[in-house]
Amino acid sequence: MSGVRLLVGTRKGAFILASNAKREQWEVKGPHFGGWEVYHMKGSPVAPNRIYASQSSGFFGQIIQRSDDGGETWYQPGLKPGEPTKNEAGLPLDESNKFVYDTSQTTGKPLTTHQWFDGSQHPWEFKRVWHLEPSLNDPNTVYAGVEDAALFRTTDGGKTWHELAGLRGHPSGSQWAPGAGGMCLHTILLDPTNPRRIYTAISAAGAFRSDDAGAQWKPINRGLLSKYIPKPDAEVGHCVHKIAMHPSRPNVLFMQKHWDVMRSNDSGESWQEVSGNLPTDFGFPIAVHAHEPETIYVIPVKSDGEHYPLEGKLRVYRSRKGGNEWEELTKGLPQRDCYVDILRDSMAVDSLDQCGLYFGTTGGQVYSSVDDGDSWNPIVRDLPPVVSVEAQTLQ
Amino acid sequence: MIRVILPPHLRVLAHIEGEVRLDIQGQATQRSVIDTLEASYPALSGTIRDHTTQKRRALLRFYACEEDLSNESPDTPLPKAVQNGEEPFLVIAAVAGG
Numbered sequence: 001m002s003g004v005r006l007l008v009g010t011r012k013g014a015f016i017l018a019s020n021a022k023r024e025q026w027e028v029k030g031p032h033f034g035g036w037e038v039y040h041m042k043g044s045p046v047a048p049n050r051i052y053a054s055q056s057s058g059f060f061g062q063i064i065q066r067s068d069d070g071g072e073t074w075y076q077p078g079l080k081p082g083e084p085t086k087n088e089a090g091l092p093l094d095e096s097n098k099f100v101y102d103t104s105q106t107t108g109k110p111l112t113t114h115q116w117f118d119g120s121q122h123p124w125e126f127k128r129v130w131h132l133e134p135s136l137n138d139p140n141t142v143y144a145g146v147e148d149a150a151l152f153r154t155t156d157g158g159k160t161w162h163e164l165a166g167l168r169g170h171p172s173g174s175q176w177a178p179g180a181g182g183m184c185l186h187t188i189l190l191d192p193t194n195p196r197r198i199y200t201a202i203s204a205a206g207a208f209r210s211d212d213a214g215a216q217w218k219p220i221n222r223g224l225l226s227k228y229i230p231k232p233d234a235e236v237g238h239c240v241h242k243i244a245m246h247p248s249r250p251n252v253l254f255m256q257k258h259w260d261v262m263r264s265n266d267s268g269e270s271w272q273e274v275s276g277n278l279p280t281d282f283g284f285p286i287a288v289h290a291h292e293p294e295t296i297y298v299i300p301v302k303s304d305g306e307h308y309p310l311e312g313k314l315r316v317y318r319s320r321k322g323g324n325e326w327e328e329l330t331k332g333l334p335q336r337d338c339y340v341d342i343l344r345d346s347m348a349v350d351s352l353d354q355c356g357l358y359f360g361t362t363g364g365q366v367y368s369s370v371d372d373g374d375s376w377n378p379i380v381r382d383l384p385p386v387v388s389v390e391a392q393t394l395q
Numbered sequence: 396m397i398r399v400i401l402p403p404h405l406r407v408l409a410h411i412e413g414e415v416r417l418d419i420q421g422q423a424t425q426r427s428v429i430d431t432l433e434a435s436y437p438a439l440s441g442t443i444r445d446h447t448t449q450k451r452r453a454l455l456r457f458y459a460c461e462e463d464l465s466n467e468s469p470d471t472p473l474p475k476a477v478q479n480g481e482e483p484f485l486v487i488a489a490v491a492g493g
Contacts (some may be wrong), residue, residue, distance in 0.1 A: 059454045059488045060404060062441040067467055076438050098446050128445070 005348045005392040006358055007051065008366060009038035015072040023356055023370050026379045032074060033065065040345055042132045042387045047139035050393050052158060053283040054129040062128050064144075064323070066158050077158030080266040091169045095310035099126050099152055101146070102163040108141040110278055114148065115177040124148045124168065129168020131345060133188035136195075143214075145185030145216050147239065149155060149176060151214060164214035167200065170269055177260075179203035186344055189241045191250040199253070199268065201297025204239035207255070209268050220268030224257060241284045242344040246293035254296050254323070255343070261298055263323050285347035289372065290355040294322040297373060299359060301344045308339035314358070318373050332376035333367065340365070345388035352393055360386025397473075398421050398483040403453075405443070405486070409436040414483055422480055425457060426444060426469040443486060458485040 008087040013031030032038075033055045039301035043318040044050040049070040055063040065074045075210060077096040100110035113121035127147040140157040150168040152161040167185075176183060196213045198219075206221040224238045224348035229235075239258035246252065255262040255271065259282050275281035280300045288376035289295035297318050301307050314333040317326040331338060350356040357369045364383035367376045399415040406412070417431045433440045444451055449469075451457065456465045459477045476482040 057404065059452065061445070061452060063408065079438055097441050100447050
């Protein structure tokens with residue numbers, strides 16, 4: 001029987017919300033990893049019961065967890081319960097949480113510095129995994145976007161992680177700077193028609209594209225304008241919040257920038273602003289309808305200093321024309337006294353015939369819509385602050 | 396035999412109930428205790444010390460015999476009462492922070 005599984009990461013653990021295709025009744029399981037921050041969870045497109053989770057803590061650092069049964073049970077890759085924890089030499093088998101920048105002469109890049117808040121240079125330091133993006137065809141291959149910005153990859157199901165150092169080693173690296181949330185690589189998009197093409201986005205550096213499976217990268221920020229950086233149209237330094245694409249048209253990209261909603265029709269070579277009639281174009285997430293490549297959604301918040309909905313009214317905005325013309329969607333959403341935020345990885349769509357849309361808030365609500373956003377219902381209201389939502393369509 | 400008490404989050408992570416008992420050859424130090432702990436429970440690798448720098452994570456503290464040993468050299472021998480198992484070596488998640 002078909003259905004949907006939502007993978008919800010929060011500030012205090014992970015939750016799994018499951019429903020049949022009607023999406024009227026939901027079963028809520030969790031918290032998994034209680035007390036830990038779960039920045040992101042995502043399942044393999046080719047093996048949906050294989051789910052990866054990024055579990056982190058300011059106290060204890062970064063952990064990667066994996067489930068092979070749809071989130072019922074979890075373990076650190078390389079450490080399945082009951083299996084040996086040491087090799088014959090007595091050394092730990094597990095390196096699943098070891099994210100070390102590759103500085104080797106053969107595949108790495110020197111560990112350099114990036115711009116710090118005060119304009120000085122600051123060394124790259126690993127902090128956490130923000131985003132996990134499983135391969136489109138191999139459940140053992142996963143990409144990880146980390147803070148301080150870099151891209152890692154595992155090809156053994158999460159046991160070991162290796163940096164694709166060409167991105168961090170880009171000559172512009174010294175000009176990258178942390179956004180308010182840190183210098184994070186938060187977006188990874190894999191082109192379903194070209195396995196060598198990968199898009200990433202970094203706050204605050206901008207968008208980058210690789211056409212050789214992650215070895216070399218080029219900034220793709222032409223057309224972005226960021227008012228308060230020294231050179232508003234600089235090659236790098238833009239605070240990109242999220243990029244989305246429809247799998248049927250991977251050359252068309254939609255971006256929610258710090259301010260401005262943008263669109264590219266040429267794989268990021270150039271961008272045009274499509275904020276149109278939005279009441280504010282500051283926001284974090286952006287999503288594309290599963291079956292309508294020109295239907296996109298954003299959830300604006302008031303400003304960079306006021307991360308909550310305008311006038312205390314929670315509103316999703318939909319454009320059926322790929323931007324510029326937006327309609328306000330409010331039915332079922334609080335229209336007074338609402339001051340939550342919706343973070344960049346907190347909106348998702350399923351791909352059932354009637355596409356479902358979902359978003360989570362820092363107030364702990366997860367809302368769903370099964371009518372293209374015309375109306376919304378809360379699935380849960382009182383989770384810890386929601387950091388990420390991913391939707392798995394189960395057939 | 397060295398007794399180690401871990402904070403609850405790490406006990407859950409490594410499937411540990413109660414305190415950990417480690418056999419360490421020679422004089423036990425912070426380094427040898429954590430080396431042995433990580434070898435026995437690889438799930439803890441990187442959670443107490445940074446993988447790369449091997450430095451104590453900033454928000455964790457090491458205590459024993461009612462003393463804060465956090466800023467001691469990792470190669471300083473631990474107090475005798477810890478060496479002989481009378482007192483545990485405690486890893487504490489910082490409790491202040493406002």
